Amino acid sequence: MCGIVGYIGSKKATPVLIDGLLSLEYRGYDSAGIATIEKDVIKVMKDKGRVSNLNNLEGINDLEGTVGIAHTRWATHGKPSKENSHPHMDNSGTFAVVHNGIIENYSELKEFLTEKGYKFLSQTDTEVIPNLIHYYYTNGPVSVLKDEKEKFLGAVKSATYDLKGSYAIEAISPICPDEVIVVRKDSPLVIGKGNGENYIASDIPAVLKYTKEFYLLDDNEFAVVSKDNVKFYDNSLTEHNKAIKNIEWDANAAGKDGFEDYMLKEIFEQPTAIRETIGSRFRLGEKCSFDDIEISKEYLESVNKIFIVACGTAMHAGLVGKNIIENLCKIPTEVDIASEFRYRDPIIDEHTLCIYISQSGETADTIAALKLAKSKGARTLAISNVIGSSITREADYSIYTHAGPEIAVASTKAYTSQVVLIAILAMHFAEILESCDSAEIEKLKSDMIDLPSKIEKILDDTEVIKEFANKVYTEKDMFFLGRGTDYNVALEGSLKLKEISYIHSEAYAAGELKHGPIALIENGVTVIGIITNPKLVEKSISNIQEVITRGAKTLIITNQILPNSHFDYVINIPETNPLISPILSVIPMQLLSYYISKSKGLDVDKPRNLAKSVTVE
Numbered sequence: 001m002c003g004i005v006g007y008i009g010s011k012k013a014t015p016v017l018i019d020g021l022l023s024l025e026y027r028g029y030d031s032a033g034i035a036t037i038e039k040d041v042i043k044v045m046k047d048k049g050r051v052s053n054l055n056n057l058e059g060i061n062d063l064e065g066t067v068g069i070a071h072t073r074w075a076t077h078g079k080p081s082k083e084n085s086h087p088h089m090d091n092s093g094t095f096a097v098v099h100n101g102i103i104e105n106y107s108e109l110k111e112f113l114t115e116k117g118y119k120f121l122s123q124t125d126t127e128v129i130p131n132l133i134h135y136y137y138t139n140g141p142v143s144v145l146k147d148e149k150e151k152f153l154g155a156v157k158s159a160t161y162d163l164k165g166s167y168a169i170e171a172i173s174p175i176c177p178d179e180v181i182v183v184r185k186d187s188p189l190v191i192g193k194g195n196g197e198n199y200i201a202s203d204i205p206a207v208l209k210y211t212k213e214f215y216l217l218d219d220n221e222f223a224v225v226s227k228d229n230v231k232f233y234d235n236s237l238t239e240h241n242k243a244i245k246n247i248e249w250d251a252n253a254a255g256k257d258g259f260e261d262y263m264l265k266e267i268f269e270q271p272t273a274i275r276e277t278i279g280s281r282f283r284l285g286e287k288c289s290f291d292d293i294e295i296s297k298e299y300l301e302s303v304n305k306i307f308i309v310a311c312g313t314a315m316h317a318g319l320v321g322k323n324i325i326e327n328l329c330k331i332p333t334e335v336d337i338a339s340e341f342r343y344r345d346p347i348i349d350e351h352t353l354c355i356y357i358s359q360s361g362e363t364a365d366t367i368a369a370l371k372l373a374k375s376k377g378a379r380t381l382a383i384s385n386v387i388g389s390s391i392t393r394e395a396d397y398s399i400y401t402h403a404g405p406e407i408a409v410a411s412t413k414a415y416t417s418q419v420v421l422i423a424i425l426a427m428h429f430a431e432i433l434e435s436c437d438s439a440e441i442e443k444l445k446s447d448m449i450d451l452p453s454k455i456e457k458i459l460d461d462t463e464v465i466k467e468f469a470n471k472v473y474t475e476k477d478m479f480f481l482g483r484g485t486d487y488n489v490a491l492e493g494s495l496k497l498k499e500i501s502y503i504h505s506e507a508y509a510a511g512e513l514k515h516g517p518i519a520l521i522e523n524g525v526t527v528i529g530i531i532t533n534p535k536l537v538e539k540s541i542s543n544i545q546e547v548i549t550r551g552a553k554t555l556i557i558t559n560q561i562l563p564n565s566h567f568d569y570v571i572n573i574p575e576t577n578p579l580i581s582p583i584l585s586v587i588p589m590q591l592l593s594y595y596i597s598k599s600k601g602l603d604v605d606k607p608r609n610l611a612k613s614v615t616v617e
Contacts (some may be wrong), residue, residue, distance in 0.1 A: 001042065001071065002071060002073050002086075002099075002202070003020075003021060003024025003025070003071070003072045003100070003101040003170060003201075003202050003203065003209070003565050004024075004070065004071050004098045004099075004100050004170055004189075004200070004201065004202045004204065004499065005017050005021055005024065005069070005070040005071075005181050005199075005200065005201070005202075005206055006064075006069045006098075006170045006199065006201070006228060007020075007067070007068055007198030007199055007421055007487075008066065008067045008068075008178075008179070008180050008197065008199070008200075008225055008367045009066055009194065009196060009197025009198065010066055010197060011066060011197070012064060012066065013034075013063070013065050013066055013068030014034060014060065014061075014065075014068065016068075016071070016137075016207075016210070017036075017068050017069070018034065018051060018054055018110055018200070019209075020201055020207055020231050021034075021054075021071075021206075021333065022051050022052070023052040023199070023205050023206040023407075024049050024203055024205075024206045025072055025606065026073055030048070030049075030073045030080035030086065031046065031048045031072075031073045031080050031081070031082070031085035031086075032046065032049075032050065032051040032053065032054055032070070032071065032072040032073065032085065033046025033047070033054070033070065033071055033085045033086050033087055033098075033171065034046070034054065034063075034067030034068055034069070034071075034087070035068060035087040035089075035098075036062060036063050036067065036068035037065045037067045037068070037094040037172060037177045037274075037574045038064060038065045039173050040087060040174045041093070041174055041176065042094075042095075042096045042172065042173070043065070043202030043508075044096060045057050045059070045060050045063070045289070046071075046087065046088060047082050047085065048080050048081050048082050048085065050078075051072055051586045057073070061153065062267045064271040066227075067178070067180065068172070068205055068400075068587060069087055069089075069096065069098045069170040069172055069180065069200075069252060070098065070354035071085075071086035071087060071098035071100075073086060077102075077126075078097065078122055078123030078125045079540055082381065083121055083122045083123075083486040084123055084124050086099065086126060087521065088124065088126050088127045088129070088130055089130055090118075090130035090131045090133065091118055091131060091134070091530075094137070094173055094174070095130040095134055095135070095137075095168060095171060095173045095174070096135035096171070096172050097126065097129045097169055097171045098126075098169070099126040099167055099168070099169050100167065100168040100202050101165060101167035101168060101186065101187040102125065102166055102167075103125040103126070103128060103129070103163050103164070103165045103167065104165035104443050105162075105163070105164040105165070106125035106128050108555050109162060109163075109200065110127075110128050113131050113135065116135060118131045118134075118135070122160050125165075127297065129159060129163070130171070132159035132162060132163075133155045133156055133159045133171060134155075135159075136154070136155040136159055137151060137152070137155035137588050140158060141154070142154030142155050142157075146173055146476075148176055148265050149176050149179065149224070151175075151474075152171075152173060152176045152179075152257045153181055153222065153224060153233070154183065155239070156171055156181050156222070157222065157235075157237055160183055160185070163185075165186075166187045166364060167183070167184065167185050167186075167187055168182070168183075168184040168185075168187040168189040168202055169182065169183050169184070170182050170200055170215075173383045178226055178227070179199060179224050179225060179227045181222065181223070181224055181225075182200055182217070182223045182224070182225060183217075183222045184217045184220075184507075184552075185219050186192070186219060186364060186390070187202070187362070188202050188203065188360070188361075188362040188389065188390060189202060189217045190202075190203075190204055190215065190216055190217065191214065191215040191217070191225060192204075192207045192210060192211040192213070192214050193211055193213040193215065193230070196227055196228060196449065197210075198226070198227060199211060200225060203360075203407045203545060204247055204269070204386070204405075205407070208247065208405075209403055212247050212248070213244050213246055213247075214234075214243070214244065214247055215230060215242055215244055215245075216245060216247075216393075217591045218393065219390070220234070220235040221233070221234060221235075221408050222234075222235075222237065227393075227572055230242075236313075238530070240367055245387070245388055247387070258338060259607050260522040261408065261594075261604045262375070262408040262604075262605045263408035263410055263412060263500070263555070263603050263604045263605055264594060264604070265562065266406055266407070266408055266412045266413045267412045267459070267591060267594065269403075269413050269471055270412065270413045270417075270452075270455050271451075271452035271453070271455045271459075272404075272452070272584070272589070273403040273404065273413040274416060274417060274420050274451050274452050274455070275452050276402035276403070276404075277401045277402045277417045277421055277424075278362075278420060278448065279402060281424045281447055282424060282427070283384045284442065284446060285356055285442070286416045286530050287428075287431045288424055288427050288431060290428050291398065292395040292397075292399060293399060294397075295362050295397070295429075296432075297432045297433065297519060299379075300329075300331075300429055300432055300433050301433065302351055303351055303352065304331075304332070305331070305333070305334065305352050306334070306352075306354075306355060307333075307334050307335075307336055307341070307352060307354045307355065307373070307378075308321055308322055308333060308334070308336070308354075308355045308357065308422075309335075309336045309337075309341050309355070309357075309366060309369045309370070309373075310335075310337075310338060310356065310357035310363075310366060310481075311337060311338050311358075311365055311366055312360065312411075312495065313359075313410075313411040313415045313495060314357040314358055314359060314363075314366075314411075314414075315335060315337055315357070315412070316415065316488060316489075316491050316492040316495065317357055317415050317419045317422065318355070319335050319423070319488040319491065320419050320422070320485055320488045320489070320515065320582045321333075321335075321355075321418075321422030321423070322335050323431070323485055324423050324426045324580070325486070326424060327426075327436075327443070327579060328426045328427060328428045328429070328430040328435065328444075329426055329430050329433060329435050329436070330433075330436075331429075336369075338356075338363065338365035338366040338368070338369040339365040341369045341372075342365070342368050346372075346373075347562040348373055348377075349378065350378065350379075352373070352376075352378040353378065353379050353380075353381065354369075354370065354378045354379070354380070354381070354414070355380075355381045355382075355383065355422075356369065356370045356371040356380060356383065357382075357383045357384075357418055357422075358383075358384050358387075358389075358391050359384065359385045359401075359403075359406060359411055359414040359418075360384070360385070360386055360389060361382070361384035361385070361390055361391040362386075362389055362390050362391070363387040363390055363391070366391060367390055367391050367394060370382070370391060370394050371394060379396050379397045380394070380396045380397070381395055381396065381397040381398070381399070382394070382397070382398045382399070383398075383399055383400075383401065383418060383421055384398065384401070384404075384420065385401045385414055385417070386400075387400060393399045395516045399425065401417035401418055402417070403417040408604065408605045409500075409606060409607055410496055410593070410604075410607065410608050410610075412590050415433075415536075415586065416583050416586065416587075417610075420448065420451070420580075420583065421578070423444070423579070423580055424448075426518060427441050427444060439526070443577070444577050444580070445578065448580060449578040450576070451576070451580065451583055451584070454573075454574040454584055455577065455583075455584065455587055457574055458573055458574070458584065458587045458588065459587070462591055462595075464570075464571055465571065465592050465595060466571075466595050467589045468555055468569050468592065469592055469595035469596045469598075469599055470595075471553075472553070472596065473501070473595075473599035473600050474600075475503060475525075475526055476503065476504060477503070477504050477518070477520070477525060477526075478494075478497060478503055478504075478520070478525075478526045478527070478528065479506055479507075479508065479520070479526070479527045479528070479552075480493050480494045480505065480508070480527075480528045481507070481508055481510040481527060481528070481529045481530070481540075481543060481544065481547075481614060482508075482509070482510055482529065482531075482540070483506070483509060483511060483533065483539060483540055483543075484533050484534070484536060484553065484578070485509045485533065485578060485579065485582050486510075486530040486531060486533060486536070486540070486581070486582060486585065487507065487508075487509045487510070487530075488582055489530055489581075489582035489585050489586050490507035490528075490578075490587070491587070492586055493507065493528065493530075493592075493593070494506060494507035495524045496589060496593040497592070497593045497596065498577065499593070499607050499610060500569040500593055500594070500597040500602065500607045501593055501596045501597045501600060501602065502602070502608070503596065506520075510529070510539070510543035510544075511539070511543065513543050513544065513546060513547070518546060518547070518550070521550045521551075522550065522551060522561070523549045523550070523552075524552075524553065524554070525551070525553070526550045526553045527544070527547045527550065527554050527555075528554075528555045528556075528557070528589070528592075529543075529544045529556045529557070530556075530557045530560040530585050531555060531556060531560055532556070532557075532558060532559050532573075532575075532578060532581035532584075532585055533578040533581070534560060534578070535578075537562070541562065544567070546577050548566055548567075553568050554567045554568050554569070555567075555569045555571065556569070556571070557571045557585050557588050557593075558570065558571070558573070559572065559573045559574060559576070559585075560575075571588045573585060573587070
């Protein structure tokens with residue numbers, strides 16, 4: 001998790017650093033800090049809590065340095081505290097670093113350095129890094145170098161050679177006051193190119209207001225960043241050239257645009273996100289277009305299984321996608337949690353297609369699972385919202401949602417865009433394989449084109465959702481029920497409620513209710529039912545009646561005509577193809593979670609203990 005920013009140029013670094021951290025606070029908000037080079041010494045300012053706390057630190061406005069690094073933390077090693085906040089320095093005060101990731105062997109490195117006389121002031125894994133840099137700067141082969149810049153870079157390289165785990169690192173030193181050294185491994189890092197200044201960040205939106213031209217670092221790649229230049233080196237410190245990418249995101253898209261919270265803004269952006277994701281992928285009467293991937297009929301006919309691998313909300317999108325792929329393509333499809341997939345020795349080979357979904361493209365477990373599949377001979381396809389992200393560079397094929405920056409920790413528009421993109425991919429495969437009636441696919445395309453306007457209709461009337469939220473926000477437990485794809489979306493609704501309201505909730509396949517979970521239903525418990533498949537209406541109503549009989553309060557989300565069954569609240573949504581109904585039925589559940597959280601007075605965009613991009617296992 002965590003967010004990092006860096007700046008080198010001619011203007012004061014502090015305002016740029018703090019501004020960038022505020023943009024990255026969704027990645028971590030336990031503590032924050034900056035370090036700048038001030039008259040040949042490093043000055044560190046840091047504190048526990050939100051980034052805004054930095055503005056209250058004595059002396060923060062007196063910093064004049066034009067070179068600096070910064071960090072906002074999501075605690076992994078050591079509790080949130082000023083001592084554990086980044087940046088961290090070596091004992092001599094010569095080197096300062098910020099770090100995103102996990103150093104798995106930090107205990108051994110800490111023991112080694114302690115034996116060499118180094119002392120540690122924090123409980124973090126990160127503090128070994130600046131001390132290792134100092135150790136190699138003063139010992140070993142690089143210590144005899146005459147050129148201080150070569151010596152600094154060599155010391156950073158030697159230090160990272162000892163590190164096991166994931167990292168994105170920025171390092172500065174008054175020894176070389178006109179440069180920042182950066183390196184990454186399994187953790188995102190980008191460099192934004194300016195005019196006489198350069199920017200560094202873990203995520204593009206942090207510095208998007210300053211530039212649209214970015215270098216995207218690869219694993220085990222080093223960069224030496226000065227105000228007028230960026231030099232790139234491989235893991236052997238051989239210099240090489242690197243292409244620059246132009247990022248088309250609108251910087252204003254990362255603002256709230258008058259909405260009270262990012263999450264609410266992003267819920268309301270879903271019609272636009274879906275329109276953009278559909279883009280030119282298809283038109284009625286024409287086949288789906290994926291010019292960015294070359295998958296032949298011969299290859300698809302050789303595929304005997306598809307795995308969809310993801311975490312959290314992306315995994316729930318995969319569950320919906322499984323149903324669509326199997327229905328249209330007739331290929332057996334499994335959905336796996338990335339953190340489980342890589343450790344269960346999955347049966348995959350050259351006849352397996354593995355699809356990996358990650359909003360950020362930096363989800364550590366998902367990337368590790370992708371690498372495993374490639375090592376076994378499977379072809380891999382990545383679905384991400386971030387062009388040039390790690391997962392897209394690892395995969396054989398990459399396709400993108402076009403949701404724009406998603407800032408709130410709880411994902412909304414990325415989820416619906418992922419489902420849309422998987423559905424288009426499934427239609428594309430079905431057209432290649434000729435596995436589905438063309439009229440059925442044309443009807444599905446028509447229904448997908450209508451999705452944005454149908455979502456807008458749901459968003460136009462939220463009063464019932466607000467009213468229900470005000471009645472149930474003090475409750476401790478809630479349950480979500482559904483059958484088929486309605487169960488898939490119930491899982492996502494339950495997760496959203498947990499994430500931002502801290503209410504315990506569970507989702508169950510409605511048919512499983514009587515096989516144990518019904519024991520949890522008692523008078524006054526809230527049950528939310530989703531009913532959108534016309535073939536399953538009677539069965540679903542029967543299950544809901546079972547909880548009503550036991551005193552449950554009920555909220556039903558449906559696009560079907562239901563008999564009068566004594567439901568407490570009913571939210572009617574537009575009808576659509578049952579395969580893609582989760583794109584519509586999830587909207588009321590996103591809003592319900594949002595309004596419950598607001599009624600409880602919680603921070604919707606930054607729920608406790610969570611971060612946006614999970615770059616550690």
